[in-house]
Amino acid sequence: MDRSDALLADARQRALAMEQEVGRAVLGQARAIRLINTAVFARGHVLLQGDVGVGKTTLLRAFARVLGGAFARTEGTIDLMPGDLIYYTYISAEGRPAVDPGPLIQHGEDLAIFFFNEINRARPQVHSLLLRVMAERSVSAFNREVRFPHLLVFADRNRVEREETFEISAAARDRFMLEVAVDAPHDEEQRRGLVFDPRFHDTDALVGALATDLVVHSELNALGALIQRSVQASDTLQNYALALWRATADPAAFGVRLPGIDMAQLMLAGASPRGMSLLLRAARVAAWLDGRSHVAPEDLQGLFREAVAHRLCLQPVYELRRQDITPALVAAILGQVAAP
Numbered sequence: 001m002d003r004s005d006a007l008l009a010d011a012r013q014r015a016l017a018m019e020q021e022v023g024r025a026v027l028g029q030a031r032a033i034r035l036i037n038t039a040v041f042a043r044g045h046v047l048l049q050g051d052v053g054v055g056k057t058t059l060l061r062a063f064a065r066v067l068g069g070a071f072a073r074t075e076g077t078i079d080l081m082p083g084d085l086i087y088y089t090y091i092s093a094e095g096r097p098a099v100d101p102g103p104l105i106q107h108g109e110d111l112a113i114f115f116f117n118e119i120n121r122a123r124p125q126v127h128s129l130l131l132r133v134m135a136e137r138s139v140s141a142f143n144r145e146v147r148f149p150h151l152l153v154f155a156d157r158n159r160v161e162r163e164e165t166f167e168i169s170a171a172a173r174d175r176f177m178l179e180v181a182v183d184a185p186h187d188e189e190q191r192r193g194l195v196f197d198p199r200f201h202d203t204d205a206l207v208g209a210l211a212t213d214l215v216v217h218s219e220l221n222a223l224g225a226l227i228q229r230s231v232q233a234s235d236t237l238q239n240y241a242l243a244l245w246r247a248t249a250d251p252a253a254f255g256v257r258l259p260g261i262d263m264a265q266l267m268l269a270g271a272s273p274r275g276m277s278l279l280l281r282a283a284r285v286a287a288w289l290d291g292r293s294h295v296a297p298e299d300l301q302g303l304f305r306e307a308v309a310h311r312l313c314l315q316p317v318y319e320l321r322r323q324d325i326t327p328a329l330v331a332a333i334l335g336q337v338a339a340p
Contacts, residue, residue: 008230011215011223012288015041018066018214025062025206026055027193028185034289035180035306036063040152042285043224044177044278045134047310048156056182060115060154061207069112069150069217072103076121082129086141104139105146112217114148116155120165127172130155134175150217170269170313177278178303179310224285231284233295236340240297245276247333248308256332261318261325269313279307297339305330 019033026033039046040063048056057073064071074085085104092098100106104114116122116130130153133139138147155176157168173179185191194200215223233241247254249270252263271279283299290299309326318325 004226004230007223008226008288012291014215015289018063021066021210021214022059022062025210026059027200028187028190029055029059029182032059032180032182035178035303036060038282038285038289038303039177039180040067040220041224041227041288042177042278042281043152043221044282045153045175046155047173047176047179048154048182049179050156050182051184054182054184056156057115057117058203058207059182060113061203062210064113065207065210065212066214067112067217067220068213070107070110071113071115072107072111073115073117074103076116076118076126078121078123080122080126082125085126085129086139101141104133105141109147109149111148111151114151114153116153118157119155120157120167122166124166124169127166127168131172131175150220170311173310174272174275176310177282178306180306227288228281228284231287231293231295233280233284237295237297237300240337240340241276241280241300243337244300244304244308244333245271247337248312251329251333251336254333254336256329256336258325258328258332265315266318266325266329267312268315271308271311275308275311279303282307301334301339304334 015037019037022033022037023030036046036059050056060073061071074080084102086102087099087105088102089097089099104111114133119127119130129139133148133151134153137149137151138145140146185194199206243254247256247270249267251267257263258266279300280295282303283295286299286303287293287295305327309330312322312326312329313319314322314325
């Protein structure tokens with residue numbers, strides 16, 4: 001075993017230990033934890049979906065804790081402006097105007113996870129700033145460039161209340177590697193624990209009790225790059241991925257049919273090149289977490305919905321029904337495109 005193999009084997013054990021540790025704070029979210037862990041090592045931003053109070057913030061705080069990096073969050077509101085992420089003004093104890101760093105820059109380069117809650121309540125100008133931060137991991141503030149070399153952005157959308165919301169654009173959605181569902185657990189014992197076990201009633205103490213620095217956040221970029229170099233995708237696997245990509249743009253050509261849908265008029269655009277590249281990045285990490293040095297079809301299939309569904313652009317006549325259409329479409333594509 002060479003040095004790279006030994007490093008990857010050790011990191012894998014720590015990554016799996018990290019999942020176990022986060023699972024102590026968040027019950028019934030094994031799949032969400034695995035998907036977020038995949039994104040962490042693939043260095044990709046994540047959209048979250050889920051109802052209010054299901055533990056999204058606790059989940060992200062737990063990941064920030066075990067990574068040893070800083071965590072920050074902001075709430076989307078109708079009056080939020082880009083500058084509110086960078087600085088805030090107030091009257092000091094001496095009665096003078098003062099300016100302090102906002103949530104995005106207060107931790108500087110140590111920021112590991114930034115959570116934008118209810119992103120669709122914020123104006124497009126705020127989305128635009130966030131796009132730059134996600135793409136370049138930097139922002140201009142106080143006449144200097146503030147860099148976030150280890151940053152991952154997480155955001156969720158309010159899907160219940162539609163008043164005073166601004167749906168994020170297709171370009172913004174395409175920046176997110178995965179969209180991960182966080183739902184209340186179905187297991188009765190887990191539900192009982194969340195409601196009646198006092199340990200889960202104090203989030204600060206719950207997260208504070210977790211082990212920290214299981215995987216050092218400042219090492220993740222180098223480790224992620226090593227995973228991408230080490231885990232191989234065969235020519236056959238690549239052809240399968242390309243077929244899936246073509247099917248997202250022209251599902252009818254692959255025999256995909258959905259009841260009550262004119263398949264010839266359904267798609268405005270399929271997955272982007274960036275989207276498929278991010279899918280393959282995540283698939284390599286999924287293979288590594290499973291202890292393999294090559295990507296298998298099940299890696300693509302297991303991530304396809306989370307990596308692709310939020311990128312698909314439907315024709316306007318179908319867009320209002322995308323929550324019903326896209327899951328069925330993704331499942332039909334996986335069923336129709338022949339796997340190796």
